[in-house]
Amino acid sequence: MKTKDRIIATALRLFNEEGEPNVTTNHIADEMDISPGNLYYHYRSKDDIIWQIFLDYEKKINQVLTPDENLNYTSMEDMWFYLHMIFEVISEYRFLYRNLIQLMNRIEFLKRHFRRILARKSQTALNIMKHLAEIGSLNADDETIASLADQVALTATFWLNYSIAIYDDNFDEEKKLSHGIFQVIRIVAPFLNEEDKENLNQLSAQYL
Amino acid sequence: MKTKDRIIATALRLFNEEGEPNVTTNHIADEMDISPGNLYYHYRSKDDIIWQIFLDYEKKINQVLTPDENLNYTSMEDMWFYLHMIFEVISEYRFLYRNLIQLMNRIEFLKRHFRRILARKSQTALNIMKHLAEIGSLNADDETIASLADQVALTATFWLNYSIAIYDDNFDEEKKLSHGIFQVIRIVAPFLNEEDKENLNQLSAQYL
DNA sequence: GTCTATATAGGGATAGAC
DNA sequence: GTCTATCCCTATATAGAC
Numbered sequence A, B: 001m002k003t004k005d006r007i008i009a010t011a012l013r014l015f016n017e018e019g020e021p022n023v024t025t026n027h028i029a030d031e032m033d034i035s036p037g038n039l040y041y042h043y044r045s046k047d048d049i050i051w052q053i054f055l056d057y058e059k060k061i062n063q064v065l066t067p068d069e070n071l072n073y074t075s076m077e078d079m080w081f082y083l084h085m086i087f088e089v090i091s092e093y094r095f096l097y098r099n100l101i102q103l104m105n106r107i108e109f110l111k112r113h114f115r116r117i118l119a120r121k122s123q124t125a126l127n128i129m130k131h132l133a134e135i136g137s138l139n140a141d142d143e144t145i146a147s148l149a150d151q152v153a154l155t156a157t158f159w160l161n162y163s164i165a166i167y168d169d170n171f172d173e174e175k176k177l178s179h180g181i182f183q184v185i186r187i188v189a190p191f192l193n194e195e196d197k198e199n200l201n202q203l204s205a206q207y208l
Numbered sequence C: 001g002t003c004t005a006t007a008t009a010g011g012g013a014t015a016g017a018c
Numbered sequence D: 001g002t003c004t005a006t007c008c009c010t011a012t013a014t015a016g017a018c
Helices: A003-018 A025-032 A036-042 A046-065 A076-092 A094-098 A100-106 A108-134 A142-166 A173-191 A194-207 B003-018 B025-032 B036-042 B046-065 B076-092 B094-098 B100-106 B108-134 B142-166 B173-191 B194-207
Strands: none
Touching: A003 A025, A003 A036, A003 A046, A003 A094, A025 A036, A025 A046, A046 A076, A046 A108, A076 A094, A076 A108, A076 A142, A076 A173, A076 A194, A094 A100, A094 A142, A100 A108, A100 B142, A108 A142, A108 B142, A142 A173, A142 B100, A142 B108, A142 B142, A142 B173, A173 A194, A173 B142, A173 B173, B003 B025, B003 B036, B003 B046, B003 B094, B025 B036, B025 B046, B046 B076, B046 B108, B076 B094, B076 B108, B076 B142, B076 B173, B076 B194, B094 B100, B094 B142, B100 B108, B108 B142, B142 B173, B173 B194
């Protein structure tokens, strides 16, 4: 693994663990046993590093948000799986979400790109729910569906923060993921038909 | 107004406008036309200032969260009014919400106290909804009600951030408030009886 | 590509005069 | 209570040798 890539990997790990504002370029270099000068040979600035990490994130999340031919988004298993992919990416780049407003404020590009991603997330949620309504899994009028999609997007975006704010930061990462997925599904659950609701209960029992 | 109080007022305004991490003690002193030394005569540290502001916030939010004898929380007008009070306090101290995780991380006391407030908010939401269910305004089983209360608390906490993330930061403060209130009410709306739903539509039309 | 050494800047905070 | 002057520290970033 080249130094250039190791910097990204190390920075990402430290940002997630300590929070981006608490991680200096010196920390990153120190953690890797290279000199700060070396780090700055590869990246012009700290924001440049963040920007490169963001591009990785953007690529991954866009992949997940691009409709997958192998998923038909009809069964609750598919939904769970799909949400799991989303939350996995969020979790991998969680430092972005933890200091979202500040980062958007500081890095103009990041603001514009992140906004676009959020819009795509909302839209995807809406599409899936419309589809569920069409096949009769979900009973709700258009207005309610729109509201649910917003709710889902907001919850997916801030669930990790909420969870940190309420509970403690240091409990099992996988548990926290499942918890978030469960939380999102609970939004939609009351509008599902009985069969799917039952499926859901079994899935929750399995993962929580 | 004494200097000690002016510092708090100025700091709060700047924190809200610029974001707490972007406001230095020098900025605050400069804005007030006093010397940094003077500022440090009144408060030992920047975190001390933040802490004092937080105490004001805590007092106000606890007042709102304490059941008011003059409100019976039955009509949608009451609900709107009540939510408006909550969102008003949140908006007045919005810098706390914008950098919540980082602040909780840095100031241990703030973490503990804020957590308690969040718990109270959830609990209050739950109580109100149970009450609405009892008097027949709200049709939902206990599990759904619990889920709705969580949703409401999460939305109230992060709506401002979500709104900043999606739209722009610089649009009418009052509009943003109403929008948040509306967002919270939309969560509950599908479970209301027809009469209350109709009331709600009229209220929304009036404020949005 | 990597190191050492260092420049630069800014923020938090204090000392001591008035 | 308030000011001026200043200290200390840390963070980002660069220069130049190897």
